[in-house]
Amino acid sequence: MLTPVIEKNNIYYKRDDLFSPYGDVNGGKVRQAIALFERYKDKWPGVIASVSVHSPTGPVISRVAKAFNKPCIIAIGGTKPELLDKLPMMKLAKHFGAEVRIVAGHGMKTAINARVNEICKQNDYHNIDYSHHISYDNELMFDTNAQQVENIPDEIDTLVMSCGVGIQFSCVLKGLKKFNKKVKKIIGLGVGPDRTKMIRGYFDIDFKPEFEFIPVKTAYSKPCVQKVDDFLLDDLYEAKAHKWMLENLDLKQKILFWCVGRRLLKDEVESICSR
Secondary structure, three states: OOOOEEEEOOEEEEEHHHOOOOOOOOOHHHHHHHHHHHHHOOOOOOEEEEOOOOOOHHHHHHHHHHHOOOOEEEEEEOOOHHHHHHOHHHHHHHHOOOEEEEEEOOOOHHHHHHHHHHHHHHHOOEEOOHHHHHHHOHHHHHHHHHHHHHHOOOEEEEEEEEEOOOHHHHHHHHHHHHOOOEEEEEEEEEOOOOOHHHHHHOOOOOOOOOOEEEEOOOOOOOOOOOEEOOEEOOOOOHHHHHHHHHHHOOOOOOEEEEEOOOOOOHHHHHHHHOO
16 A cells, blocks of 8 residues: 655655554554564564664564564663663553563663674574665565655655665665656755765665765754644654755755654653553
8 A cells, every 4th residue: 555645835745654554653664574574474483673762663663573473672772671661662662562671781783783693592583673684685675665656746856855774765766766756856864874875785786876865963862843734743853854854945846755654752652551
């Protein structure tokens, strides 16, 4: 199913955040997680994922693991056990049945990944890391969400999208080629380091999409509120990219803003956890 494209204030919005098959977590990452579990459900005794304590990835993996009846560990660092229920994403992951395990005294990725690898060996669990799956599940990881490009307008002046590590952005780049969409300019707005080299590395040498990567100079963990008429944008990624778009682009042109997904707010998490 294709998620809708709507027009608000002369800007088109691809609402992939409306993909919410369980009525809670949402967006393209959920679709990819479901596709991975569908492929490997008979091979994975359980899964583990290393995430930031603020990231929606923890709840996404936890929720899909629950749907497939697979045990799940969410590995984190840089916090204390007594604080877990005060962190909405970790509280939600626990509600979905995951064991949230503090594996390092800080949030450094290298230390957390080292412990994750040890846990995988001890439990025969699979480390479900989207970046790793790119190398051996390339078609599944990209095409699952590239298909969503099909219903955007055929001609666009500027396509704007937020970027973390660039996997969702890369899906869209592949989709633009697949459906022969005519986009004059593609902008990836990065909440974090420059991912240009990483994004280009996802593709083979025969596919060299043209795009511009622009870093948004706002701390990742600092939320930003942006509402488009009747819907909210993700406060860690999309809202920052949307704010940049409104302040820096000529809004008279034909713009499409891609909504990857939305992190659930604290009151939404509390509502889900009280069910």
